[in-house]
Amino acid sequence: xxxxALQPVPASAPMSDEDAAGQAYFDRIIAxxxxxEPTDWMPEAYRKTLMRQISQHAHSEIIGMQPEANWIxxxxxxxxxxxxMAKVQDEAGHGLYLYSAAETLGTPRDVLNQxxxxxxxxxxxxxxxPARSWADMGAIGWLVDGAAxxxxxxxxxxxxGPYGRAMVRICKEESFHQRQGFEILLELSHGTPEQKQxxxxxxxxxxxxxxxxxxxxxxxxxxSKQSMAWNIKxxxxxxxxxxxxxxxxxxxxxxxxxxxxxxLRFDExxxxxxxxxxxWQEFKDVIAGRGPCNAQRLARRREAHENGxxxxxxxRAYAEKQNNKRKAGAA
Amino acid sequence: xxTHQDHSLDSFGDAAASATRVTPGNxxxxxxxxxxxxxxxxxxxxxxxxLGDDSLVLAQRLGHWISRGPEIEEDIALGNIALxxxxxxxxxxxxxxxxWDKTEDDLAYWREEDEFRSAWIFEQPxxxxxxxxARQLVVSVFQRLLYSxxxxxxxxxxxxxxxxxxxxxxxxxxxxxQWTLRLGDGTEESHRRMQEALELMWPYVDELFDDDELTERxxxxxxxxxxxxxxxxxxxxxxxxxxxxxxxxVPRASGGGRRGEHTEHLGYLxxxxxxxxxxxxGATW
Numbered sequence: 370x371x372x373x374a375l376q377p378v379p380a381s382a383p384m385s386d387e388d389a390a391g392q393a394y395f396d397r398i399i400a401x402x403x404x405x406e407p408t409d410w411m412p413e414a415y416r417k418t419l420m421r422q423i424s425q426h427a428h429s430e431i432i433g434m435q436p437e438a439n440w441i442x443x444x445x446x447x448x449x450x451x452x453x454m455a456k457v458q459d460e461a462g463h464g465l466y467l468y469s470a471a472e473t474l475g476t477p478r479d480v481l482n483q484x485x486x487x488x489x490x491x492x493x494x495x496x497x498x499p500a501r502s503w504a505d506m507g508a509i510g511w512l513v514d515g516a517a518x519x520x521x522x523x524x525x526x527x528x529x530g531p532y533g534r535a536m537v538r539i540c541k542e543e544s545f546h547q548r549q550g551f552e553i554l555l556e557l558s559h560g561t562p563e564q565k566q567x568x569x570x571x572x573x574x575x576x577x578x579x580x581x582x583x584x585x586x587x588x589x590x591x592x593s594k595q596s597m598a599w600n601i602k603x604x605x606x607x608x609x610x611x612x613x614x615x616x617x618x619x620x621x622x623x624x625x626x627x628x629x630x631x632x633l634r635f636d637e638x639x640x641x642x643x644x645x646x647x648x649w650q651e652f653k654d655v656i657a658g659r660g661p662c663n664a665q666r667l668a669r670r671r672e673a674h675e676n677g678x679x680x681x682x683x684x685r686a687y688a689e690k691q692n693n694k695r696k697a698g699a700a
Numbered sequence: 701x702x703t704h705q706d707h708s709l710d711s712f713g714d715a716a717a718s719a720t721r722v723t724p725g726n727x728x729x730x731x732x733x734x735x736x737x738x739x740x741x742x743x744x745x746x747x748x749x750x751l752g753d754d755s756l757v758l759a760q761r762l763g764h765w766i767s768r769g770p771e772i773e774e775d776i777a778l779g780n781i782a783l784x785x786x787x788x789x790x791x792x793x794x795x796x797x798x799x800w801d802k803t804e805d806d807l808a809y810w811r812e813e814d815e816f817r818s819a820w821i822f823e824q825p826x827x828x829x830x831x832x833x834a835r836q837l838v839v840s841v842f843q844r845l846l847y848s849x850x851x852x853x854x855x856x857x858x859x860x861x862x863x864x865x866x867x868x869x870x871x872x873x874x875x876x877x878q879w880t881l882r883l884g885d886g887t888e889e890s891h892r893r894m895q896e897a898l899e900l901m902w903p904y905v906d907e908l909f910d911d912d913e914l915t916e917r918x919x920x921x922x923x924x925x926x927x928x929x930x931x932x933x934x935x936x937x938x939x940x941x942x943x944x945x946x947x948x949x950v951p952r953a954s955g956g957g958r959r960g961e962h963t964e965h966l967g968y969l970x971x972x973x974x975x976x977x978x979x980x981x982g983a984t985w
Contacts, residue, residue, distance in 0.1 A: 396958045431772065438767040440759060446805050446975040447790050448730075452785060454763055458779035462770050468772075503976055503985075553985075561983050669767070677770020679893065680829045683886025691886065 383586035391449065398602055404530040407473035415599055418592070419529050420474045422601070424481045427467035431485075432666050434460045434501035437509060443558055452549055453506060470531040472624035486671050494652060495578050497660030504557055504564075504571035510550015512572070512617065518543045519613040520583060529599035543563045551620065558625045565625075572621070573629045580644065581612040582651045589649075617641040707978055724757050728864050730790035730804060733857065738798070743918050745799035746817070749807070750958060751858075752792030756808060757966070758839060759786035759827055760973050770829055777875055780833035781836070784868040791861045809977035813967050814960040820953060821904035823966040827897065830883055830890070836876035838891035840926065842908050843869040847934065849923040877939050884943025894947055902948035907955030914958075 384392065389534035391410025398405055405411055415581055434457050441457065468478045477686065484490035495513055500506070521540050527533040557568035584606040596602035604612075614633065621628050632645040740748060762782035769775040793804040821839060826832045847869060850862035883894040909925045909932070916924070940947055956962070977985075 387973075406765075441763040441766060441977050442972050445809075445980070445983075447756075447786065447793075447808055449985050450763070451786050451790070454766065454779055454783050454786065456767050458776055458783070461775045461779070465772055465776075501928050509766070514959055563979060563980060564983055619853075641796040673768045673770070677774075677829065679887070679889050680770035680774075680883070683890030685886075686890075687882040687886045 379696040399528060399598075402526075402528075402600060404533065405528050406530045414595075416474055418470060418596060418599070419532065419601065420476060422596075423474070423532055424465055424476070424484070425469040425491050425493070426484045427464050427471060427481065428490055429496060430460045430464035430467060432492045432670065433513075434494045435463075435485075435666055435669055436496060436498070436662075437506060439500050440503060440506055443503070444506075449506075449553070456510075456546050456549065458637050459546070463539045463542070466535040469534045470529075475530045482674070483558040486667070486674060488658070488667060491656065493582060494655040494660060495582050497655050497662045497666060498578055499662050500572070501570060501574075502567050504554065505575070506555060507550050507553030507568060508571035508575040510546050510548075511554055511620070512550075512575045512580070514543050514550060515617065516579045516582040516613055517598075518547060519609050519616070523603035524601075524602075526603060532601075551624070554624050554626070568624070569626050572624075576629050577647055579612065580610055581649075583607075583613070583648055584651070585649060611642040611644070614644045618642065707789075708883050715760075720794070728758055728791065728860050730787070730794045733791050733794045733861075734803070736798070736857065740795060740856075741800050742799060743914060744858070744921055746914055747918055747922050748792045748796035748858060750817040752789045752796060752804075753816050754789075754822050754839075755785040756789035756793065757816070757818045757822040757833075757969065759783075759789060760969055761822070761824075761835075762832070767834065772931065778832070781872050781875065783825070783866075784872070785925070788861065788865045788868070791864075795861070802923050805977070809974045813962060813970055816960065816962065816966060816970070817958055818927075818962075818966075819904070819907045819957040820955055821901065821908065823963060823969055824904060825965055829879075829899065830892060830893040830897035831881045831900055833876055833883060834894065834901040835934070836872065837880050837939065838901060838905055838908075840869055840873035840876045841939075844873050845926075845928045845935075846923060846933055849928070852920075853922065854920045867979075880939055880945070881943045884940070884945040889943065895941070898940075898945060899948045899950055902950050903953040904955070906952035907957065907958060910955060910958070912958060924963075955961040 388410070392412065395405065395409070395411055397417075404647075437460075439458050441450065441453055444453050468481060472478055473483060481490070495516075500509065518584060519534050521543065524525070524532055524536040525540060527536065528617070554568050554572070557564040559565075579624060582595075585594065587605045589605045590606050593602060593605060597605070615635065618628065618633060618635075631644045632643060634639075634643050636643050655663070658664075762778050762785065765778040766775050766782070766921045769778055789808075790804050793807045797803055797807050824831075824835055844866065847862040847866040851859055851866060853862065854879040855980060880894065883890040885891070909929045911924050911926045915922055937947060952964075977983075
């Protein structure tokens with residue numbers, strides 16, 4: 370079986386009967402394209418891979434609230450303010466579902482959160498770019514949420530049950546967000562010349578970073594193969610990226626804007642979309658912490674966490690007092 | 701081997717639910733009110749303007765908490781409350797605007813500071829979480845009493861908006877009460893901070909209950925604020941007592957928000973809220 374072939378058991382650790390039975394069950398579930406649940410046996414590497422992926426995804430939702438929260442107080446109409454607030458709030462909700470899914474793998478949320486605060490955990494590099502103008506609320510919705518959806522719809526069928534089910538709900542809300550983002554850009558591109566320029570500028574800035582959201586090219590993505598063998602990932606990075614480019618290449622015409630990509634075209638021969646070379650050094654730099662907003666995003670998260678410490682302590686102390694009262698009452 | 705438990709997300713409860721979900725309580729939207737043709741009288745419009753400004757200013761304050769809360773759950777809760785208040789504001793402003801052929805956005809973005817009719821407590825800065833909760837406690841207890849009367853307003857639109865708002869502020873009151881108890885009767889530090897927060901907020905309580913010519917003139921369209929005071933005091937006293945907190949004995953601030961006289965805080969709040977809209981006069985978004 371492919372999964373077993375890619376995950377050789379070290380010779381130094383002979384499998385117990387229980388582990389062998391577990392591995393056999395796991396292999397069968399993967400072969401049947403069925404679902405692994407939290408109480409099922411699973412290979413340690415599978416657990417680790419999922420834990421890393423799901424917690425990174427959760428962190429991305431939480432950090433991703435910041436660029437958009439940046440515009441809540443300045444939204445230019447009350448309707449847009451209301452939509453934006455609901456959207457950022459949805460993202461907090463996504464973070465919660467995903468932390469819960471990650472917790473089923475055995476690591477509590479406060480540990481995951483600490484990894485984020487300590488700078489040990491990664492999150493999507495796109496959120497290290499600044500949201501400079503109102504039009505960025507449109508570009509983030511259309512391009513960033515759009516890329517997220519292209520990535521995440523196949524994850525609804527991920528072999529790990531809690532992850533797949535979380536993605537179903539998240540994708541529903543993300544597609545709502547993408548439509549809202551598109552609508553913001555549509556309104557701007559049909560507005561005053563200044564508004565149209567604002568929209569074009571936002572698309573120009575977010576295009577390449579959005580394409581990088583699919584991860585490095587296939588020949589430089591060492592973990593992809595194993596994730597595909599485990600039915601976590603269904604399509605390769607490059608495959609998803611070219612599909613996404615094809616979608617936005619059509620949609621941008623409706624917007625009356627352009628994509629900043631002179632090489633963009635549909636290749637009849639291969640049936641694939643071709644796009645420009647992306648600056649993977651920039652991608653690596655941003656992931657390594659050298660993006661425009663890495664320090665700012667983490668500082669904000671730490672600040673919120675530290676400022677809230679006394680509140681969380683109070684809630685714990687109160688709960689304890691109430692428990693003691695109940696016990697005393699029962700005695 | 702496998703127990704295949706149900707881990708469906710529905711079991712996670714409403715705390716994580718999207719605020720964009722449509723519920724029967726959301727039936728009346730600002731867009732619906734915008735389509736109405738009946739024009740409120742000047743007095744009714746002025747009254748609706750007060751209600752709208754109170755909620756708008758507080759929504760603007762609370763919106764700042766999103767991504768800064770002590771827990772993700774609080775980002776969601778405070779965001780939800782802000783969203784509810786913004787909804788009420790949009791409805792009341794839309795209705796008020798009918799009297800002057802103005803939209804909710806005309807009123808929110810293009811009025812000057814001295815044209816806002818909100819009371820002072822709504823514009824007070826967020827402070828720490830305790831200060832925000834103290835403000836929420838006062839406001840939500842006040843608004844719940846207010847809307848529970850306004851559902852019987854002789855003005856059908858005010859009654860309808862209030863009916864929707866009542867369900868929501870009832871939840872806001874619960875949220876503020878639960879946190880007042882936790883902070884008041886939590887740790888020594890939280891008790892101290894919460895007591896200080898109450899002292900900071902209390903000078904602005906009395907203004908909420910001031911009657912004036914308008915509230916007297918409109919009669920059963922509205923409610924005399926002073927008539928809500930006894931119930932407010934009783935309810936607050938019960939919460940503070942259970943939270944081991946003390947009712948502050950501090951002099952009232954003069955107030956004047958209903959006449960367009962505000963504290964120094966409102967100017968900054970409006971500058972931030974209005975800056976983008978005002979850079980692009982005549983634009984739609």
